[in-house]
Amino acid sequence: MPCFSPFGRRGKSHRLALANLRQPWLVVLLSFGPQSFGPQVVTGDAVAATPDSVDFFETKIRPVLVKHCYECHSGDSEGISGSLWLDSAEGMRTGGDSGPAVEPGDIDGSLLIAAIRYESTEMPPDGRLPDSVIRDFEQWVAAGAVDPRGGTSATPRGEADGIDMESGREFWAFRPIRESPPEIASSPSGGHAIDAYLESARRRAGVSAIGPADPATRLRRLSFDLTGLPPNDAVQSRWLADPSPATWRRIVDEMLASPGFAEHWARHWMDVARYADSNGSDFNATFHDAWRYRDYLIRSFASDRPWDAMIRQQIAGDLLPAEDDHERRDNLVATTFLMLGTKMLSERNKDQLRMDVVDEQVDTVGRAFMGLTLGCARCHDHKFDPIPTEDYYALAGIFRSTRTLHGESQKYVSTWDRTPLPVEPERAAAVERHEAELNSTREAIKSAEGAVERAKSERDAKLAGVVADDDAAEQEGEWTSSTYSKSFIGDGYLHDNNGSKGKISLRYSVTLPEPGEYEVRLSHSPGANRASNVPVTIATADGETRVTWDQREATEPPMWTSLGSFRFDDPDTFVVIRNDDTDGYVIADAVQFVPAESKESNDSSKETVSDVGEDGSDETAESRRAEVARSIERAEEKLKGLRSELKRLEADAPPPLPQAMAVADRPTPEIGDSPVHIRGEIRNLGDNVPRGFLRVCGEGDATIGDSEGSGRIELAEWLTDPDHPLVARVLVNRVWMHLLGEGIVRTVDNFGYQGERPSHPELLDAMAIRFVRGGWRLKPLVREIVLSEAYQLSSRFDPAAAEADPENRSFWRMNRKRLPAESIRDAMVSAAGGLDRRPQFDRMRGFGTLVSGNSGGDRADVNDVGAPCRSVYLPVVRGYLPPMMVALDMADPDLLVGRRPTTNVPGQALVLVNSPDINRWAEAAGSRVFDASDSFEGRLRKAYRLVLQRSPDAMDRRIAKGFLGDRVDSPDAWREFVAAMFAGTEFRWLD
């Protein structure tokens, strides 16, 4: 998408379109008209002018250009559309981004002609020029495009310069990382390199550090910063008993080794990775497998997986070799990083969607790893940083050759491939075996259901009236016998194979026990492909009666249709089924005659009916009935057994085979370099750019040589090259920001020219070098920082120091940090005594393709914010973020968030005071406080320890006494007190 800058460099080498299809046409009239060119206008007879004459140009061409084109395509227009100048002959022939506007003599090769014919871009956009005018232009071009206009075209303004890479590399962030020792050897108390660098800078700024925070504050800070949770009772006691550097180190190491560390720091990276469990946007598709990426992060942080390995996995894991299935799984799952962005899945123009996805990936990789806003270069050279648009498309080619989306979940709506993850052969075999068992059991159930149904039909048929089955009927022509449909009487049924129309028939002869009125019923298996107009003839007392039978439905499901009641005088009668002119399959199964009176009676014992060919005695009917009942019972029992077997199988299912939300390289023919998309337009393509990287980050042409694949492997290697000037700096700076409250570069996602400069460049580089040399490991880096004096400084305000350094750029004190939403919630659940520390996995299981319908249906329950698990495990469903967490500034998963905003909105206060969940936790915590002691002092101490991890002082005591008054022994009063502490600032800030 094009972007806007107030500092647009008009004339800089914009690669703009001849005509921008999205650009609305400005219709402000120009202040000059053709008469401005009066001296040049030949006022002679225009009719006489030939197309190769100046006269022709001045009378037919120039006025049109001035009236319809100059507004956007002249040196005086506000923004030059397509960098095309039409106000000089030279400008026209040099052309704009799409090439020369006019090729003298070549009508079809002249873009200007195509544009005014509305064949390519449609110019002018506010209406097609009259045909006569277009013919004038064609003649003019054909005759050589005579153009007397002189003047310097504006075009060359931008053409020459481009971006100077050499001077670009002089910018601090692109210079190589290099070591320079601090001016003073060590901090005053001797020891830590970080403090030496900081102290040097403080001296230069004329400020001194404020001194360490009190022990309780330091421990609370450390615990939340490292694990996202308050320190537990045991640690508090141990530390307060001996707040020595040795104890500090031990506690630091314990916390670094705890699961809480991995969960908390994984969440930091999830902000950058715009982690979510659904797509959001217009089509909120469930990301069923995103959790695996979260799980991968947590395990990686727990094991201190080197960051260079993590970068390689996240960019190109699918292409990396793996030692075993375990590594292969991690490799695949890590690439979920590239898939997590929110996408306009219903975009019908799939070329547009593809490039939008690529853009999101380029921008994410740029900001996450390099702190560069590459998205700016999609449409034009970066306005501030030395990133030409060609460099953007060098990277875009890599992701364009990568398959992110594939296929459609419904018409026009894109989806992605689920990548099977390797599993142990036994596990795959078990799943296969289980599926086979499921299938065969389901089959068996189906046929058992058929058997039950048949047995029942047989009963219904046999217990009433006279039945003639198809096998006793007289066939004329050839019928096909079948048992394909499961509803039939006897051993099967006949059908006409939807053919031999008019040639075949079937005659059922029946002997009724006595004359009278009978209902005639026919059995068949109904269906949409059956005939709706089967002619049936019945020999009744009124003669042969024709009835039409619709076999598509049964009037008495599942398989009987009544043709009506008829009177029969002659006990010997017949029914004929024909297939003349029928419009589908004709089925013939059994015919049943039910005496009209018996139909009304449910008790069949007094009926005088029997099967054809039987002697009609009651004993026989009785015994047959018993036999039928037994067979129904047997069939039902079998079915019951099978159904419980199926239940058992379903309950015993092995876990489903794991799938990842992973990218893959596109098939070879689709891999290739990307053209520059002029102004980001998918239909306006420039030259292909060889896939590669940013030239400013090193010497050489930064292209990928002969890559078989997309180039992601090469990109990953380039990013993790120890000489890359940005990646280690950006990562180290992120860690520093999380611990110290501000980055050394405060714009943590922007290390470019528009970002801030580092406050301590030498310190940043020193840490980056140690980080890379130490194997890109996070834990030693965190350890190094939290053991420094700087980290343990008080956050107290000091007017003198603030005077010299109001923004605390020299870190003379600790920055006071707001707890992240997750920690606030976790701490409340923890104080309530109910925090479930078990990890959670696939919380999105059970959700459909869409996490919520587009019909306006609600799934407000998706977030489960009241669950007792750690917040990192709560589903992040885009569009349904928990209001409580949003009010506390959780990262917006639609955006890459390197540094969360800290807001103080009234809405936040309202949520903290009024949320039912928070009130529930406050009540539980309040009860714990109340139950902890019988005394005011004991309860107050417990409350402060539980919520603020410190002891109350005299002032705190006074406030509590004032609030509680005579309610010191009321549990409700203590619950209210704790609720207010939850809503207070001290609880959610780290001093």
Place this chain on the structure above:
Amino acid sequence: MQISRREFAAAGGMTLGSLSVTGFASPSGGTSGSSPAVTEPHVVPRAKRVIFLFMHGGPSQVDTFDPKPELDRRDGEPLPFDLPPNIDAKPTLMKSPWRFERRGDSGLWVSDLLPEMAGEADSLCVIRSMHTRGQSHGQAVGMVNTGSDNLVRPSIGAWISYALGSGHPDLPAHVAISPATAHGGPRNYGAAFLPAMHQATVIGRNGKFGDGKIPYLDGPHEPTDADRRFELVRQLNRRHLERSGGDRGIEGAIQAVDLAARMRHAAPEVFDLGRESEATRRDYGIGEKRTDSYGRGCLLARRLAEAGVRFISVSSGQVWDQHGNLRSGHQKNADATDRPIAALIRDLKRRGLWDDTLLVWGGEFGRTPVVQGSNGRDHNPQGFTMVLSGGGVKAGFAYGETDEFGYHARVDRVHMHDLHATMLHLLGVDHKRLTYRYAGRDFRLTDVYGRVVDEVIA
């Protein structure tokens, strides 16, 4: 420790809330408190606030405000030009089931589908030549609400909140009434990268007014308990501030608690529709099944407008999407919205608010003049109608034309970016100068586009 609101607002590193007081030009034109992004109007403001009557789903232009005799004449005949790509309609023309008539003194054409709005025709400014991006709802809904069809951008309400702040000391600047959860949901009234305070406060959802209250304004406890709690929170916070030796973040949080407490007392009155006369409520159709929900939404919008809220959207819910059964579907939607909207116009006029309140009526796109299925219409971003009223726009006026069938906007085309530019212009804001720096760039509501449609401005 008491600090003035000006000092408070001047303190860096904090923002004041989706329920915010940072704003500032009061309804009477005076200012209080701190500075919105646009302190001096770029152009003379004609409106102080916007009410967006969002007809989500896409009402049909050729059945409402854009009569096409040629479509009637050639009903059932093939469309004489190609359909746009990616569309499911058949290339067969289908006339409108509704009759068009000239209305009022202005003679503006309005169909029988909207008889109540037709009665206010002399107050309407109809733009018949709208076009936008997005053949699917997702993109087009993004366009009308955020100016972007595919990328995450702040909503227009957030931009206006950012530009002007709220006109009420204790109320938010931006309120979304019954917005859809679909098609981007919160993104359509969100702040994206603008400070979070500019996101809308949401009342109801999916076209349903619900209880009509600000979320979390009340807790599970008695109001007197709440007051006591707020007071204790204040004391604890002040204690924390003392211990810290002074901290802007804590000061900001303390102010936020004060504001929350004030809002708890101020908002219920503004949100109480029971304070309106029975006649007014009846006029909006409150109490009648079909119009009750949207009527409440419109009446609340008027009360919020009166109180100083800058941008209020009232969504119909995603109901105007008649791929089939155009006649019954559109009729049902018109029955639910037409009367409340007409009542809103009359009510604003009665109270002298119409002149500086800009009403915007429309969907994310229009519908095809060709048939889909047997009796529906497909999406049509190529040409459709939006209607303005009040705040500085011409009245009883129609602008722009679609082609003879109402398919493509042809004459005096107005892109969605142009409409946004015009809306900001009417509020005194130059869309090119309202920018926000994020991820290394200065962003605008109108991206690099937008033209103020001077022709519709009175």
